[in-house]
Amino acid sequence: MRVSMDIELKDIPGQLLQALRPVSELKGNLISVVHHHEKRTPRGTIPVQLVFEIKPDKLNDIVSSLEESGIGIVRIDEKRFFEHGAVLLIGHIVHTDIQDTIDTIDKTGYAEVVDLNLSMPKINMASSASLKIDAVSKEHMESAIALLKEIAKKKDLLVIEPIKSIGVA
Amino acid sequence: MRTIRVSVIGFGAVGQGVARVLIDKKEYLENIGLDFRVVAVADSRTSTIDENGVDLSAVLARKQSEGVVGSEKLTGLEIIETIDHDLVVETTPTNIITGGVGLQNMLMAFKNGRDVVTSNKGPLAMKYGELIEASKAGGSRFRFEATVGGAMPVLNLANDVLAGNIITNVEGIFNGTCNYILTRMMEEHASYEQMLAEAQELGFAETDPTYDVEGIDTACKLVILANCVFGMNATHEDVTITGITKITPEALLLAQNEGYVIKLIGEVNDSRINVAPKLVPIDHPLAVGGSLNVASVQTDLSGPITVTGRGAGSIETASAILSDMISIYRD
Numbered sequence: 001m002r003v004s005m006d007i008e009l010k011d012i013p014g015q016l017l018q019a020l021r022p023v024s025e026l027k028g029n030l031i032s033v034v035h036h037h038e039k040r041t042p043r044g045t046i047p048v049q050l051v052f053e054i055k056p057d058k059l060n061d062i063v064s065s066l067e068e069s070g071i072g073i074v075r076i077d078e079k080r081f082f083e084h085g086a087v088l089l090i091g092h093i094v095h096t097d098i099q100d101t102i103d104t105i106d107k108t109g110y111a112e113v114v115d116l117n118l119s120m121p122k123i124n125m126a127s128s129a130s131l132k133i134d135a136v137s138k139e140h141m142e143s144a145i146a147l148l149k150e151i152a153k154k155k156d157l158l159v160i161e162p163i164k165s166i167g168v169a
Numbered sequence: 170m171r172t173i174r175v176s177v178i179g180f181g182a183v184g185q186g187v188a189r190v191l192i193d194k195k196e197y198l199e200n201i202g203l204d205f206r207v208v209a210v211a212d213s214r215t216s217t218i219d220e221n222g223v224d225l226s227a228v229l230a231r232k233q234s235e236g237v238v239g240s241e242k243l244t245g246l247e248i249i250e251t252i253d254h255d256l257v258v259e260t261t262p263t264n265i266i267t268g269g270v271g272l273q274n275m276l277m278a279f280k281n282g283r284d285v286v287t288s289n290k291g292p293l294a295m296k297y298g299e300l301i302e303a304s305k306a307g308g309s310r311f312r313f314e315a316t317v318g319g320a321m322p323v324l325n326l327a328n329d330v331l332a333g334n335i336i337t338n339v340e341g342i343f344n345g346t347c348n349y350i351l352t353r354m355m356e357e358h359a360s361y362e363q364m365l366a367e368a369q370e371l372g373f374a375e376t377d378p379t380y381d382v383e384g385i386d387t388a389c390k391l392v393i394l395a396n397c398v399f400g401m402n403a404t405h406e407d408v409t410i411t412g413i414t415k416i417t418p419e420a421l422l423l424a425q426n427e428g429y430v431i432k433l434i435g436e437v438n439d440s441r442i443n444v445a446p447k448l449v450p451i452d453h454p455l456a457v458g459g460s461l462n463v464a465s466v467q468t469d470l471s472g473p474i475t476v477t478g479r480g481a482g483s484i485e486t487a488s489a490i491l492s493d494m495i496s497i498y499r500d
Contacts (some may be wrong), residue, residue: 083397086427086448090420117426119419128426135249160424162448163340163434163455 001080001136002031003055007046008072015071019048022065028054045072051140056080081112081134087148089129091157092119098129111135111144124149172204173498174254178245178274179214179261180228180238183288183315185410186487187258191431194491198459203498208254210240211245213261218252245270249277256497257488259287265380266314266390275300279307286493288486290317294405305412312493313397317390318343321433325492327398329467334468335369336398340436341347341455341464345382346374347413347433349460351446355421355430373460375435383412384444387435391444395437403442411445414420424448430441430456 009015017037018109023030039047054062059078066073093101102113115132131148135141145161153161173194177184189203190203191198195298200207206222212232217223217239228238249257261271272292278285278301285304292300292476293316304311318341327336342348346368354362365382368374380386388408395401413433424431429448434457436443449456453476457463465473479485 017201017412046437086429087446088413088420088431090417097397108318109412117423119417119423121417126415128417128423130423132427158411158446160420160448162429162430162450163336164436 001056001059001078001083004077005050005052006052006074007048007066008041008043008074009048010070011040011044011046016048017048017143018069019050019071022062023052023054025051026054026058026061027059028052028062038142044100047074056100058155064123078089081136083135083138085133085135085141085145086162087131087133087145088160089131089152089157091126091152091155093127093129093157094120096157101148101151101155101157104149105133105144108140108144109141110137110149170199170202170204171498172206173256173494174208174498175205175256175258175268175494176209176211176245176252176254177207177258177260178211178249179208179259179271179289180232181260182257182264182483183486183490184210184212184260184485185229185232186485187260188229189237189487190484190487190491192225201495203492203495205256206484208418209243209248210238211243211248215239216243216245216248218239218243220253222270235372235424235439245274246277247273249283254283256284256494258284258494259285259289260490263289263389265291265385270301272296275304275311279303279309279311282307282309284310284495284497286312286315286490288490289314290316290386290389290393293396294392295391297404298402310497312392312497314389314493315486315489316355317393318464319345319361319478319480319482320488321476321480322464322489322492323394323464323466323476324397326361326474326476327394329496331468331471331474334470336438336466337470338438338467339394339398339464340434340467341356341475342432342462343387343464343480344381344384344433345460345462346378347384347387348457348462349373350382351413351421351431351433352460354418355425356424358418360418361416377483382436383413384410384433384436387433387444388442391435391437391442399437399439399458408442408444410443413446416446424471432456 034049036047118129120127149159171475209218215237350364387406395403432449434447463477465475
């Protein structure tokens with residue numbers, strides 16, 4: 001998951017390095033560091049904004065490590081899902097237990113159906129639905145869609161997923 | 170001036186397009202030192218042969234008025250076997266079950282050491298490896314740009330123009346009929362059946378549309394791409410295919426609300442060959458409308474390169490054939 005964190009450093013040498021060390025030691029991926037040297041707080045400390053990716057179970061270790069070093073943590077904002085995707089379904093979506101279809105994704109723990117729009121033109125005609133899925137990472141999104149396709153096959157639903165090159169083009 | 174003796178085997182829309190293009194571009198071709206002398210033309214029933222060059226305008230006129238190209242009974246295969254010439258332009262209709270007469274024509278051409286330029290997908294989608302081997306054994310040159318994407322350059326783009334790049338993925342719209350139907354369904358909020366009927370009335374879809382709408386035509390083109398660009402030895406049985414017949418106008422509307430259009434997308438890379446309806450962001454280069462084709466070639470050095478153009482049509486397909494003919498003999 002991606003974590004954005006505001007911390008405060010004392011104005012003595014080596015503080016920034018000390019703040020970043022636990023992130024790298026716990027195999028986090030540092031995305032940005034903004035060091036506001038000119039914006040000193042009333043306490044005389046220097047505000048720093050960190051953004052990094054880390055496995056969810058390691059975040060507490062980072063927090064403790066920073067606290068042990070006497071670094072003040074002002075705010076932690078974790079964003080668990082930062083991959084958003086959309087897929088369409090066509091077929092007898094409701095009659096093939098829509099709750100079960102959604103649950104299969106939600107139960108993975110790494111992806112969730114966050115929005116559903118359903119269009120049912122007439123009884124006995126195929127319905128269409130657009131699903132928005134949030135997932136922990138790109139890879140997890142791919143697994144979630146693969147899982148959805150598996151269920152859809154059993155229920156004779158057509159899954160329409162986005163093209164692959166959205167990210168690169 | 171270099172004279173190349175040519176046979177045109179198959180005189181439907183594409184064969185006639187080739188004849189027209191050769192007439193229109195005669196002066197241009199002379200300027201680059203090429204004289205394509207058509208010594209034989211065959212359709213499915215008749216043929217016309219003249220060692221000094223067939224009068225193409227007369228053949229076109231006769232095909233228009235009488236439905237035949239000439240009075241001789243020599244078949245295309247016999248022409249390729251017995252008439253002395255350099256290049257066979259093979260434009261017979263595609264048959265993807267057996268490869269059809271096209272396969273026999275191409276093999277006979279290679280057996281006799283003749284070069285082949287073709288627009289016929291069937292033989293290439295069925296027997297790619299065999300054909301390439303036969304062309305090498307005969308010392309023949311073999312070009313088939315027109316089989317994928319009509320006028321839109323894809324094979325020569327990937328293999329020649331982008332030489333030095335590693336191609337990691339190709340995806341795009343390779344069937345104008347499907348693109349037309351999906352585009353119109355979205356515009357009119359109409360059902361698949363209605364827009365198929367419209368496409369048939371306008372001549373964009375065949376009476377039996379299966380081959381286009383079930384994604385088989387796209388699959389054949391992907392097989393050729395997979396073999397020619399990715400060096401695979403695939404046949405159309407290696408392609409996972411989903412067509413467009415189940416797409417609903419409601420699905421197109423829902424997609425539009427999320428900022429997408431639905432297109433029948435063909436995709437080839439090292440790990441898969443796949444045809445399926447996909448969501449394409451409205452502002453993405455692959456989101457072309459009408460009956461256009463489009464291909465995005467993903468390369469290691471240049472990133473994505475996208476081309477779009479008319480995927481079918483008599484003169485458009487003939488343009489791809491002409492460019493293959495020129496590229497063989499220009500040097």
